[in-house]
Amino acid sequence: MRYIRQGTRLLALLFASQLSAQVPQVQLSNSFPEPGDGFDKILLLDNSYTAYLHFDKKAGIIVNMYDAQHKVTATDTVTSKLFDVNALNDTEIDGIYEINNQVVIFLQQLEKFKPRLYRLVLDGKTGQLVREDQLGELPTIQHRDVVVQDNYASHDFYVAKDPHSSYYAVAAFAGGELDRKEAPGERVQVYQYSPDHQQIGHSTYYLPAADFPYHSFLDMTVHKDQVYLVTAPLRIRRNVKDTACMIAVSSIHDTVVKHQLLPYTANMQDIHANIRYIPASQKLVLLLTSATGKGTKTPGVDMVLSYLDASTLEEYRHQPLTLDKISAYAQQQMKYTGAYSGVPQRMLTNEDGSITLLLENITLFSSGNANAWNNMHTNMNDIGIMTLDSAGTVQSGIAQIKMQVANGLYDPMFLYRRMKGQWMFRNRIQALNTTPFLSFDYLTTERGKYIIFNDYLQYLDPGGVYTDKKPLRYLTEANTVCYNNAGERLFLFGTPETFKGFYTMLGASDFKQDKGQYVTLLITRKGETKTANIAWVQF
Known part of the structure; x- marks a missing residue:
């Protein structure tokens, strides 16, 4: 099917409230049928x-x-x-x-x-x-998985691109139990590529100590022809005092591989990570999350921020992250009676080394048979935004009310994976495939910062309380809202009406910060009729 008809039309919209900021310009393509099942x-x-x-x-x-x-x-x-x-x-x-x-x-x-x-x-x-x-x-997937402290030995390919150039890398992890004739040193391969897609490096990745024969991939970043890889080396415990897993940060250049183990990460459970390279300071910033209290009535997530020298991998310091400023904001502005408990979804770094953390309050649950993917769900609720300076000191924290239900289970760093375009065709029921419309986008522009998401508007109107909200699970009455620095609600695509609304496929979006340009897939609903447009927003 040909989805697009040629031609565009310009739509300049005013903010819903009277603001002194410049008006964002929205340009829409001609309408085309709502995209069918797929990505x-x-x-x-x-x-x-x-x-x-x-x-x-x-x-x-x-x-x-x-x-x-x-x-x-x-x-x-x-x-x-x-x-x-x-x-x-x-x-x-x-x-x-x-x-x-x-x-x-x-x-x-x-x-x-x-x-x-x-x-x-x-x-x-x-x-x-x-x-x-x-x-x-990779070798066959018909093998027995290795799971240590809720960390899975990875059996997958992973790709990362330098955000400042066109160099990129591919990591190939062969997981599963080792057989008697297999050596662990051949199971992880890293390939480096130049902007013209030529292979410029190939390394075998393993720890010299054979005590950790398995690896869980956590994250990878590229700086020109240098690759930085974060894994959780794993081994099967023979004694409760044994170290079953530990975070390793590695640098790879051509065939030279260096490792740095982080002892304080020993035996962390269900680990997730996001690593970034700061060109100005030549430092690495590593965000780690680990599950706590699994199987109890009070499960939680610990967060640690680590700073390392990109050349030597020596760790300058590491520090726990608390959400006190976000909690204080939520208690003052959103009628919270307790602490905010979101998990990191993406880490944004600036040239000066300052950091913005995007968080979301997520919970996982099942509506039936736990073995059926379509019965597994994730609540993607309130947003948290935290800023830290180059020294790692928390500068500010804000929160935004949001309630959504996604089909399937989604771990921390969901927004980071979505930004890279990662997707798996695991949900074969189109009516339930709402995940690309859920979670949120956060934009930093010269004119301000903006939070964009889809929600039921009637539960966001002034005067309502959090317990009155209905979680967004279906798109029938969804509308896209945008909040600016002052917390004012804007309608970028038009004011919703009783039989007319606008919602966007956030999972398809892209943003160029240097140009202040955002693009997304807009769905317009008029009664029972739905049409789609590509929407460019100039902030």
Whole structure:
């Protein structure tokens, strides 16, 4: 199906309240049918083009390219000789990036139970397939998983791109129990690539001590031809006093691999991480979360922030993170009687080393048979925003009321994974596939900071209380709201009416901070009729 008709129309909207700030300009494409079952992603390219990708389970990968004037210049359907475009139900997307002015898609498919990673390179103006490559293959997934302290030995491919250049890396983890003839030193491979997609490095990653034969992938970041990898080395405990797992931070350059173990992380449970490189200070900032009190009535999450030298991996310091400032704000502004208990969803770093943490109050629950994915759910509730200076001192904390229910289980760092374009076609019921519309977006622009999400508006009106809210689970009455620095609610796409509303697919969105430009997929609802538009918002 061809989703896009040529032509655009300009829509300049005033904020709902009278503000002195400049009016954001919203430009919409011509309307097209609401996208069908699948996955959608939009990229703002450096050449001023916009790429809209729709991964359709029947039609394959449909690409629409817009020029600088936001007019459609090309529509194409990707065909492949290497992977099966008709098997998207069993496809995992590991990342979608702009690399060297091209759109690059990394995706996995199974071939006789063996995961294979493919790279598709699309032209940045025409959207046509320029090249495709198979980058690797893992051993069969038919093995027994290794789980230590709720940390799984990874059996997967992972991709990371330098946020400041077009260098990138691929890590291949072979998990599962070792057989008697297998050595642990060959199970993790790291490949480095230049902006022109040439392999410039290949390293075998393992700890010299054979006591940790398994690894759980946590995160990876790239700075030019340098790769920084965070893992949780694992081993099967023989004694309760044994260290079963510990965080390792590693630097990889060509074939040289350095490791730094963090002793204070010994035996952490259900670990998640986000690592960033700060070019100005040549430091690494590592955010860690670990579960506490699992199986009790008071489960929680501990958070630690670590600073390391990027050259030597020596740790300058580490510190626990508390949400006191967010809690104080919530108690003063949102009628909280207790503490705010959100978990990190993404870490944003600035050139001076200051940090903004995006948090969300999430809880996991089951509505029936715990083995059925469609019966597993995640509450994605109140938002927390915390800022820290370059020394790690908390400067401010705010919160925003939000109540949503997503189908499936979603761990911390969900927004970080979504930003990279990661997706798995695991929910085969389109009516329940609301997750791309949930959670939130946070934008920092020259004119201010903005929080964007979808919600039922009647439960956000002044005078209501938190307990009156109904969690957003279906999109029938959803509308997109935007809050500015002052906490004022804005309607970017028009004021909702009884039989008319606007909501956006946040999972498809993209944002260029240096240009203050945001793009998303807008769904307009008029009675029972729904139409879609690409929406560019200039803040």
